[in-house]
Amino acid sequence: MSRTPFDNLVSAYRQAVIAHPKLRAVTLAQWMLESGRGTSKLATLHNNFGGLKWRPEMAAYATKVFYEAHDGGDYYCRFASPEAYIRGYWAFLERAPYRGWKSHTATPETFIRFIGPIYTPSGTYADKVLALLDEAGDLLAAQVAPTPAPVTPDVDLGVIVLDPGHGGAANVSGSSWNNATSASGVKEKALTLLWCQTLKDQIQSQAAAAGEKIKVVLTRTTDVNLTGAARAKKTRENGAKAFVCLHFNGLGDKTVSGAETFYRAPQNGNVNLAADMAFGQALHDALVAGLRQVRPETRDRKLKPDTATGPGALGVLNDAALGNHQPGGRLAVSTYFEVEFITNPAVDAAFISGPNAAANRTTVMASVARAVRAQMRLLP
Ligand SMILES: [Zn+2]
Structure with missing residues (x-):
């Protein structure tokens, strides 16, 4: 069974050191929503699981790629790996529109109710993410498949x-x-x-x-x-x-x-x-x-x-x-x-x-x- 880009993302996110570990599941839930559980073209081709549009501040994390989304063509971020995407997502939130999010980190719900309406201006966005929260938590908690023993190095x-x-x-x-x-x-x-x-x-x-x-x-x-x-x-x-x-x-x-x-x-x-x-x-x-x-x-x-x-x-x-x-x-x-x-x-x-x-x-x-x-x- 080959690993999908989404499997790679989940495994990378389990191991990633992030500033707000309490927000790991809710952000994964958000990415599941954005990428159709990792099946979107942006996710499979460009490791962009969050549908992140290109912004100049992202130059240190991503490259710029033109992509025809359902709502029209635009420039999006292309990430070299799921690890790069994870770093890029958190950097994306450091940008001006999200200013103040760090005072909304008490619970996953406070967080998504703050950033959600900025991320996607829709009244039901945060609810949709929260509906996936348990599933995201289970994925992150799942047993990591043991990696095959490496050949003894010289x-x-x-x-x-x-x-x-x-x-x-x-x-x-x-x-x-x-x-x-x-x-x-x-x-x-x-x-x-x-x-x-x-x-x-x-x-x-x-x-x-x-x-x-x-x-x-x-x-x-x-x-x-x-x-x-x-x-x-x-x-x-x-x-x-x-x-x-x-x-x-x-x-x-x-x-x-x-x-x-x-x-x-x-x-x-x-x-x-x-x-x-x-x-x-x-x-x-x-x-x-x-x-x-x-x-x-x-x-x-x-x-x-x-x-x-x-x-x-x-x-x-x-x-x-x-x-x-x-x-x-x-x-x-x-x-x-x-x-x-x-x-x-x-x-x-x-x-x-x-x-x-x-x-x-x-x-x-x-x-x-x-x-x-x-x-x-x-x-x-
Ligand atoms: Zn220096």
């Missing part, structure tokens, strides 16, 4: 932690909620998450094809902010060999572009300097090579030490938090990407808002993923 590359910079709506110790905003208006915090998710996908698919075993942990999988210490701590908690922080740059001068990568400076107490520099250089070179596959003019702003002290320092690269001073702990390596200047319109067009942005992002992250696997092989 090499175990260990664990790597990827850290999407920023998140949420408030600054916390060692992490501001957002820094740069792209020329087309996409926030850095959304891009860091999207790019880390792509990097994870690339590492895992390359490793699977090569018979390698590797575990990739993201410090956050939703739009939340974590302190610098909480991010770094995931390395120790997961016994990871490596920690990669991913950010984007922004500047008032929109002509500036290029990739730069940081390691913790020796004067800031780096006890793992040689290893950090080797790891950082390998990943930085792969990042620049990937960016140049898309934009040959990409400027190489080099691997450099983070010499800032105090609040300006990249505290997330703190060796103690990464586990370097743990008794018997691993000397995890760490690096910090500033992928590009998203305030540059040419960079934005290539990697964020243009028609090839998703493919270009995959190209860059595939290049970095190859370097990650090679480095993980070398690390003890």
Whole structure:
């Protein structure tokens, strides 16, 4: 029995980390209504289970596709996977028309009675969704079919932690909620998450094809902010060999572009300097090579030490938090990407808002993923 796109959605949603788990069943119920339990063309062709129309704010999650719906042709969102759809749906609600929904989350019913009339202006919409609530709850609770035992892989590359910079709506110790905003208006915090998710996908698919075993942990999988210490701590908690922080740059001068990568400076107490520099250089070179596959003019702003002290320092690269001073702990390596200047319109067009942005992002992250696997092989 082959799995349908809807089966894949339910299974992805069971595992997805979302900010409001209490709303999991009611949102699935909504998607069942919108997609005819996953049978609509938008769902089966484009992983768009919610009938989400295209909006520019969705550029970080979806691509634009023309679709002839029963109520006429229009531009809709196309999602690369059910996982991408789930992230996209919650991002869709962050848009202006739904402002205030977070104060209507006490029960599934309060939630759908608030967003329903905005989503579909019909007096009975919320009732129709609520009628499917029990069925959605049962689907989410159903036993997950055991996956077949994998073929024993040849090499175990260990664990790597990827850290999407920023998140949420408030600054916390060692992490501001957002820094740069792209020329087309996409926030850095959304891009860091999207790019880390792509990097994870690339590492895992390359490793699977090569018979390698590797575990990739993201410090956050939703739009939340974590302190610098909480991010770094995931390395120790997961016994990871490596920690990669991913950010984007922004500047008032929109002509500036290029990739730069940081390691913790020796004067800031780096006890793992040689290893950090080797790891950082390998990943930085792969990042620049990937960016140049898309934009040959990409400027190489080099691997450099983070010499800032105090609040300006990249505290997330703190060796103690990464586990370097743990008794018997691993000397995890760490690096910090500033992928590009998203305030540059040419960079934005290539990697964020243009028609090839998703493919270009995959190209860059595939290049970095190859370097990650090679480095993980070398690390003890
Ligand atoms: Zn940043």
